[in-house]
Amino acid sequence: MHAFLFILALFAGTFLPLQMGLNAMVTLHWSQSAPLSSLISFAVGTIVLSFFVFASRIPIPALTTSTVPWYAWLGGLLGAIGVTTLTYLAPRIxxxxxxxxxxxxxxxASVVLDHFGIVGYPLRPVTLMRALGLVMLICGAYLVNRY
Known part of the structure; x- marks a missing residue:
């Protein structure tokens, strides 16, 4: 099962640069605005997810029964900022x-979230090998951007 989940994560990872390129095309050829292109992207996603939720008959719980901390609702805000920023950056860098x-x-961010068990992540302290892996990935990013 782990192998399937890893492959699924890799597959989903291919969507982000593709989505940003498509959003940048909407900006270039229509909206001239990264925030507007991001809004369109979110609107299309909302429509698709709405059809999926209703077709799957997933029950929608009442907000009055929610025990979700207030800050958990900021995920949508972070997504909007992230998608808009990446839509702006894609054609430029x-x-x-x-x-x-x-x-x-x-x-x-993941190292910090795991190390301290923030926002519900299981506590997974930083180890020497994790730190080394992080340094190597940063070095890789440097190399692909430098050369």
């Missing part, structure tokens, strides 16, 4: 630079 730097930022 290219897919490789954008994704390699994005991955470095994600890895740094």
């Amino acid at each position: 290219g897919a490789l630079a954008m994704i390699s730097l994005l991955i470095c930022g994600q890895l740094f």
Whole structure:
């Protein structure tokens, strides 16, 4: 099962640079605005997910029964900022630079989130090998952007 999940994650990872390139095309050829292109992207995604949720008959719980902390709802805000920023960056720095730097930022944040068990992640302390892997990935990002 782990192998399938890893392959699924790799497959989903291919979507981000493709999505940003498509959003950048909408910006270039229509909206002239990264925020507007991102809004269109989110609207299309919302429509598709709405059809999926309703077709799957997934029950929608009442908000009044929610025990979700207030800050958990900020995920949508972070997604909007992230997609808009990447839509802006894609045509300016290219897919490789954008994704390699994005991955470095994600890895740094992930190490911190895991080490301290923040926002519900299981506590997984930083080890020497993890730190070494992070340094190597940062070096890789440097190399692909430098040469």
